[in-house]
Amino acid sequence: MDTRERLIQSTRELLWERGYTGTSPKAIQERSGAGQGSMYHHFHGKPDLALAAIGRSAEELRDRAEAAFAGPGTVVERVAAYLRRERDALKGCPVGRLTQDHAVMADPDLRRPIEETFAWLTDRLAGLLARGRASGELDAGLDPVATATALVAVLQGGYVLARAAGSADVYAQAVEGALGLLTLRKENA
């Protein structure tokens, strides 16, 4: 991995662990093993480097989600596969966590990839749910967009609760609670 790439990866890790405000250029340099001059040679500054790192994390989130959504099985099975996918619940979402950082939200460039990522995710999931509804797999009264938004929110909120409790189990509880609501109806039919 070359220096530029190490800088991006180190920044991704730090943004995930400490957020944008909590991440200093110095910390990035130390973790990546790059020197001061090196970092400022490859990037214009902290915002520029953060933009590259956020873009990379957003891309990865999208790819991983798409892999579950496009996988085999019924709609409910694919949604469940996505929700139950192995995650480091205590670390939280590398993209969602940045919405809590004032400096990120105040910078349109940094903010855009975050906005787009969640718009894509909710939309993709809503489409899947709509198909499940059309095929009769899901209740006809189910609102695809609202339900998709709620499911994504369960993930993001599950991270919050897991961190608050200091336990990844809480995240799993939230996911199972949501899946229970989504599927109970079917079992009782």
Place this chain on the structure above:
Amino acid sequence: MDTRERLIQSTRELLWERGYTGTSPKAIQERSGAGQGSMYHHFHGKPDLALAAIGRSAEELRDRAEAAFAGPGTVVERVAAYLRRERDALKGCPVGRLTQDHAVMADPDLRRPIEETFAWLTDRLAGLLARGRASGELDAGLDPVATATALVAVLQGGYVLARAAGSADVYAQAVEGALGLLTLRKENA
């Protein structure tokens, strides 16, 4: 309001808006109108003041939730009242937002009120759902604890999505999606 109280209230606002790491003693002093010496007379430092502020916010969250839970109506109505309560979705949760702050989570004193708040909230809601299940208002197959966790997660995640989208409507969508899942079954019965 005396100086000590103004310091606490200003800190609450700043923690809400910028997080712990993003809030400086200087900013607190400016917002509260208290001087440097005054702040360090009333509090030992930033962590001490933050502890007072977080405790206050946690207390308020709890009181407001209890007001909805203990209100009139069926279990579903009370849960809906809580979820739909007016909130400033774009600002997020003053307590939940702190789980994303590394410095807060690393300090056991600051972390405790956050952990306790969500443990209480989930527990209180689970008890309510259990009663709804016992009375037949809710499906017998519903898991009260998992469902309560999912509902609280929808709120916390709804804030994340609203901030990402820059629109409070997304928060409302998440809430309605969750309530839809909770109640659709009944309508179809």
Place this chain on the structure above:
DNA sequence: GTCTATACCTGGATAGAC
């Protein structure tokens, strides 16, 4: 209780040598 002075460290970045 509040003020000002002072202190030291870190954040974030530029300049110019190599």
Place this chain on the structure above:
DNA sequence: GTCTATCCAGGTATAGAC
């Protein structure tokens, strides 16, 4: 491309006067 030197603002706190 990378290194070291340097810079100035801000973060966080203490000391001592009023």
